[in-house]
Amino acid sequence: MSWIWIDHFVEFASGRRASAVKMVTASEGYLQELPSGDPVLPAVLMIEGMAQTAGILVGEARGFAENVILAKIRCARFDDYAKPGDRLRYDAVIDSLDDRAGVTSGTVFKNEAPIGQVDLIFSHINPADRSLDLPDHNFVFTESFMSLLATFRNHGVEKVEQPGAG
Amino acid sequence: MDSDRDDVFSKIQNVLSDALGVDTEEVVSDATLQGDLGAESIDFLDIVFRLEKAFSIKIPRGELFPDDILNNPEYLDGDRITASGLVKLKEALPHTDLTEFEKSPDVSKMADLFTVDTILKYVEGRLAAA
Numbered sequence: 001m002s003w004i005w006i007d008h009f010v011e012f013a014s015g016r017r018a019s020a021v022k023m024v025t026a027s028e029g030y031l032q033e034l035p036s037g038d039p040v041l042p043a044v045l046m047i048e049g050m051a052q053t054a055g056i057l058v059g060e061a062r063g064f065a066e067n068v069i070l071a072k073i074r075c076a077r078f079d080d081y082a083k084p085g086d087r088l089r090y091d092a093v094i095d096s097l098d099d100r101a102g103v104t105s106g107t108v109f110k111n112e113a114p115i116g117q118v119d120l121i122f123s124h125i126n127p128a129d130r131s132l133d134l135p136d137h138n139f140v141f142t143e144s145f146m147s148l149l150a151t152f153r154n155h156g157v158e159k160v161e162q163p164g165a166g
Numbered sequence: 167m168d169s170d171r172d173d174v175f176s177k178i179q180n181v182l183s184d185a186l187g188v189d190t191e192e193v194v195s196d197a198t199l200q201g202d203l204g205a206e207s208i209d210f211l212d213i214v215f216r217l218e219k220a221f222s223i224k225i226p227r228g229e230l231f232p233d234d235i236l237n238n239p240e241y242l243d244g245d246r247i248t249a250s251g252l253v254k255l256k257e258a259l260p261h262t263d264l265t266e267f268e269k270s271p272d273v274s275k276m277a278d279l280f281t282v283d284t285i286l287k288y289v290e291g292r293l294a295a296a
Binding site: 071072074075095096098100101103121123 | 184185208209211212215227
């Protein structure tokens with residue numbers, strides 16, 4: 001099973017911002033029931049969706065040379081639920097990026113209406129750094145994640161911007 | 167405190183409350199960021215970023231929290247800051263009283279140098295210079 005909580009990118013401006021979408025389906029095993037009985041996508045999985053969108057944005061900005069680790073959730077606030085049939089969109093923006101970390105802010109949309117804010121900090125971990133006793137290869141940007149970006153660049157592009165544009 | 171200083175301090179209280187998940191009442195002048203307010207290493211970056219936004223200033227890396235000293239072997243002798251490291255630390259923290267720290271410059275105690283008052287003085291200095 002792939003732990004991937006975005007379906008595909010719809011915008012990717014290298015080093016600046018990215019948007020990814022996810023369709024919520026009734027067949028997913030991670031839906032929770034509200035007291036009313038309505039199934040909803042847990043908010044933590046919307047945070048994960050934003051983390052994957054923003055994490056790939058941050059990783060790509062430095063050529064995927066490092067492992068990009070979610071280090072801190074600066075803010076996570078949701079005003080609504082996402083239910084089967086809803087289309088979620090995660091808009092992530094890089095606020096700050098250097099060799100230590102990437103700081104991002106993001107808005108979660110449900111069917112094009114904003115329903116949440118998720119701001120994150122990612123740490124850059126060089127795979128050659130053995131002080132943390134982590135694997136000596138890039139264990140974050142696996143083939144599954146990389147295929148998301150490759151698919152975006154090869155097919156179904158709604159909007160593309162190159163570095164330095166706009 | 168005068169009203170300007172009150173305003174700056176109030177903003178810093180809000181910044182630290184948001185960054186560290188503590189009540190603003192806990193953010194008193196002599197509170198240490200790590201020991202009293204529970205800051206972890208990644209929080210220092212968050213604090214810098216929030217201060218930049220709150221006060222519309224740019225804080226160069228290592229200027230408020232000079233972590234580069236701990237990454238330079240010239241400034242370390244085991245778990246202690248060397249004499250040259252102390253010189254560098256004084257340069258980096260002109261508003262901080264290092265008298266007690268100098269008596270036993272243990273790396274583990276370096277975190278206690280960073281208090282709410284350290285941030286207040288830094289921000290005031292930056293705003294005065296603007």
